[in-house]
Amino acid sequence: MSRTQGAPSRRPTGSTRAARRRERQRSSRRVKLVAGVIPVVFVAAGLSIVVATGGVGAALNTAALTCLEPTRVRVSTTEDFLPVLRKVATRVQADTNNAISCTTYDISAVPPAVAVSQIAGDGDERPDAWVPDSSVWVQRVNAQLGGDAPPRPVTVAQSPLVIAVPQERAARYAGARVPSWEDLLGGSAPVRWSNPADSTTAMMALTTARKALGSSPAMQEDVGGAMIRLSRTAADSTDELFSEASANKAAAPMFPASEQQVVQYDLQHADALLVPVVPTPSTGRLDYPFVTLATQQDAVGKAVRSLRNALTSEAGHRAVRAAGFRTMEGTGGPTPTPGVPSPAVRLLPDPSLKEVDAALSTWTTVSKEMRMIAVIDVSGSMTARSDGASRISIAQGATDTALRIFPPRSQVGLWAFATDKDGPGKDWKELVPPGELSAPSTTGTQRDALLRANAGIDALVGGDTGLYDTVLAAYQRVKEGYDPTRVNSVVILTDGQNDDPSGLTLDQLLAKLNELSDPAQPIPVITVGMGPSADASVLEKISRATGGRSYIARRPSDIKTVFVEALLQRSCRPSC
Structure with missing residues (x-):
């Protein structure tokens, strides 16, 4: 933000920033009614689009719902969770929109680190609600905002961390041969990582491995040596490792992923299946906290609460499970045999921001x-x-x-x-x-x-x-x-x-x-x-x-x- 030359630089207080955001949000959502032009909300394929009646309106008339007071709600999430939010938001719109008022949920996939900057900053890009893929990102926002931190989030889904193993090799790591995190870091069960600075999955897997192995000097020596080796073969992203699995099939390396990522990959790659193997004795997880950022008591705040409540309803749980996630109660996930529930997963306590930053710092150091x-x-x-x-x-x-x-x-x-x-x-x-x-x-x-x-x-x-x-x-x-x-x-x-x-x-x-x-x-x-x-x-x-x-x-x-x-x-x- 530019300042008048010579004027003292003053950082807005938390309450001032919040007031500015609310005013910008209200301004950006006002819709001017021009004579002869009435706003129309279309709901199609899980997306809501506000347009004016006319040529486009006529073409999509079968999905149109006219209202006088449209409300736009901006929601940020991850690529993995985007389909769930869109599905649930479509149902909320169908249940609540009418000729007088209607809601447009503008849901987009935003990398968590970018979302942190948008939320902690004082710009116009701050969303009204946010669903990242780990509570660690919420801790990072809270650390930056201090007293202006958002209310305590509600976790709406989770997915345990697993090792994605090509199906042809999965039998080697079954039963008593399921690898531990120590096996994976030590090299006895060869695994390839992605860059934890650019992947929440890799970041949480690295932190989980450190946590699982303990803090003794000998163990941390082993972890440090493993990080040196893994950093030299790390992929740029988890997506790159899934692409390798598709291309190389049985010859592809094993790698950390979330259970849900493996489930979704397998639905599209029947000729190169991956098996999610849960490391022993326990593992970490990706959790998906719903963070309410629009706390004002107006149409936007009400629409955010409606979306959150829908996600925690039974219908919301069904949408979560259908996308390969587990609910907070642990239900859902893959079912290897029809009618057989997913195996129980023993989870480690979620790491603190300090623990995550320590793991990232060591990785950066040795890489x-x-x-x-x-x-x-x-x-x-x-x-x-x-x-x-x-x-x-x-x-x-x-x-x-x-x-x-x-x-x-x-x-x-x-x-x-x-x-x-x-x-x-x-x-x-x-x-x-x-x-x-x-x-x-x-x-x-x-x-x-x-x-x-x-x-x-x-x-x-x-x-x-x-x-x-x-x-x-x-x-x-x-x-x-x-x-x-x-x-x-x-x-x-x-x-x-x-x-x-x-x-x-x-x-x-x-x-x-x-x-x-x-x-x-x-x-x-x-x-x-x-x-x-x-x-x-x-x-x-x-x-x-x-x-x-x-x-x-x-x-x-x-x-x-x-x-x-x-x-x-x-x-x-x-x-x-």
Whole structure:
């Protein structure tokens, strides 16, 4: 909205915005009666069209109903739920329209994210009622509107999340072999995702998987690794995956979908059927809340309430079930055999907006390609043993795990460090320069070269901990080849404190890092301390100076989890 130059910018209050919306809605719905022209409402194929009598009116006269006071109600919903709303709205019009007053329900499919912007904004596109495909979207609107949030919605339908499996392969995942969310994320039941940023189904499936697996560090490590893999093969949309199923039939990948989406797909693709498999032990759902946005006590508000009441009536439930949805009581859904009810589905509690945003944040983080140097401490203290293994062997195991889960286009290099490791005064030694993991090397790929170098890193153990000089050198190396299309970072794994009296002091290192840092080219240094000798305070200062984060693994058994977590969280600093 343009403002007079020099005038102070003032954001309208919630009550002011609401008053403006009501006035615009009233203005947009006024119909001027011109002499000789009478508005006519047509109801045809579930759509209402307001036109003037004349040529068009004569052509559609059999469906015409004339009224003096037409009311237009704008309703937004999803593509999946659009047919249900149109069917129910047509019945409401047939029952309530008369020669004096009649309602036109203008129902359209609007992506939920777009609808959120329309509802939270101050424009003319705000609908009078809204039925998204998840209550999470309502939570997002409420978070933006605050005290101006709409009344509590009424959920009018639901559909459990399932895995769509080509019929030819469905027997592999039946009975005791029904996959769990852990199987699906872990790869034992291969599945392809769609982008959760653009698909409510994928967004809720991702959140459901995280919720089902629990919040233990080991489980979240598995989830993070799975997200890295899934993000590299993700489809742009769930529609794309259904198109693949139609084209590739038995060879098509399994993928998360709603039960209703599978039901509707199967009605049109008898030659490439999909079977909805409900993951064990429980699953999430898409729910369809009816949100009343026209709260005024006028014809529009009355028409919105009439539509809501019709959806929650028995006739409305029949329309919901006929479209493949389940009612809030759980009735409906597919019936594999005539007369046999749909199997019971155990549902997880609906996620909060915070849980959904956490899942999306992790996906966004790991789906961006990286450019990183991993720097491993090989000082003499790394031979210390605990729980039957040396620190260096534990570090090697953690690095091996990380290198194997990184996607092919990641650029990774490997250094080792201890005092004078590559000659007098040079505490770091480059074992493998940064390169794309899938790129060919002299014997295999870059990933192969990294794995081999890591496997032999224990032969380099010896010397003291030359930490500060190494941190600066690694930071400078990443900065020299900074790639703005990637997450650029340094990951340091160490078990001790700086022991190089001839090198930089901590203050000198922090001053250098501050001098080199550029907000336009962030390079977080992520530090991982292992064992009781690691100086947590120093590592925290180094990481904080670069927008990174410091992790401490107090027990050797924690090192693998902590190191992989650090790598997975590499790009969200300093905002997370």
